[in-house]
Amino acid sequence: xxxxxxxxxxxxxxxxxxxxxxxxxxxxxxxxxxxxxxxxxxxxxxxxxxxxxxxxxxxxxxxxxxxxxxxxxxxxxxxxxxxxxxxxxxxxxxxxxxxxxxxxxxxxxxxxxxxxxxxxxxxxxxxxxxxxxxxxxxxxxxxxxxxxxxxxxxxxxxxxxxxxxxxxxxxxxxxxxxxxxxxxxxxxxxxxxxxxxxxxxxxxxxxxxxxxxxxxxxxxxxxxxxxxxxxxx
Numbered sequence: 001x002x003x004x005x006x007x008x009x010x011x012x013x014x015x016x017x018x019x020x021x022x023x024x025x026x027x028x029x030x031x032x033x034x035x036x037x038x039x040x041x042x043x044x045x046x047x048x049x050x051x052x053x054x055x056x057x058x059x060x061x062x063x064x065x066x067x068x069x070x071x072x073x074x075x076x077x078x079x080x081x082x083x084x085x086x087x088x089x090x091x092x093x094x095x096x097x098x099x100x101x102x103x104x105x106x107x108x109x110x111x112x113x114x115x116x117x118x119x120x121x122x123x124x125x126x127x128x129x130x131x132x133x134x135x136x137x138x139x140x141x142x143x144x145x146x147x148x149x150x151x152x153x154x155x156x157x158x159x160x161x162x163x164x165x166x167x168x169x170x171x172x173x174x175x176x177x178x179x180x181x182x183x184x185x186x187x188x189x190x191x192x193x194x195x196x197x198x199x200x201x202x203x204x205x206x207x208x209x210x211x212x213x214x215x216x217x218x219x220x221x222x223x224x225x226x227x228x229x230x231x232x233x
Contacts, residue, residue: 077113078113
């Protein structure tokens with residue numbers, strides 16, 4: 001193919017061939033790079049991309065949209081979470097099921113991320129579609145310090161799921177003894193019941209049995225082991 005000259009007559013123009021290539025818009029590519037950097041805790045890269053600037057609240061396609069804040073919080077990447085908050089990331093954005101970044105961090109026991117999100121004003125009592133809150137998620141996972149932090153922040157201790165399960169019930173059911181102790185000391189209702197009329201005392205096996213001032217016992221099958229000094233309510 002010959003070179004095009006500015007003064008070349010139209011009739012002498014060489015034939016042109018149009019080639020159509022798959023194209024990813026620059027902003028889309030940058031957003032994907034930001035999400036990938038957040039998911040892999042690449043702090044320097046995250047900082048550089050946010051200076052473009054990029055929208056930290058943009059989400060991936062349905063049905064399971066992803067966005068930088070949720071991914072970083074769920075993975076416990078503290079510095080990335082801080083950067084995203086400074087860039088204007090929405091702290092209470094939720095998945096289709098209603099799970100927020102705070103719930104994800106609490107669920108997986110990322111204490112420092114929970115603290116940063118609470119300090120930024122994240123809703124401590126937000127709930128998923130089934131009623132699970134950050135406190136219930138933390139209690140279910142046995143994350144003692146996260147439970148303490150949420151209680152100190154004023155999280156509703158008796159919030160219940162659609163089935164009526166509270167944080168105390170979740171902790172009791174899964175055998176998280178110290179979490180049960182903290183919740184009871186905070187005033188969690190040990191007599192609250194699920195729709196099936198189950199309470200934290202007693203629970204299905206294995207379970208923690210709350211027994212007032214006598215302490216509690218761990219029941220498994222036909223055996224019951226008492227712990228009279230660990231818990232007093």
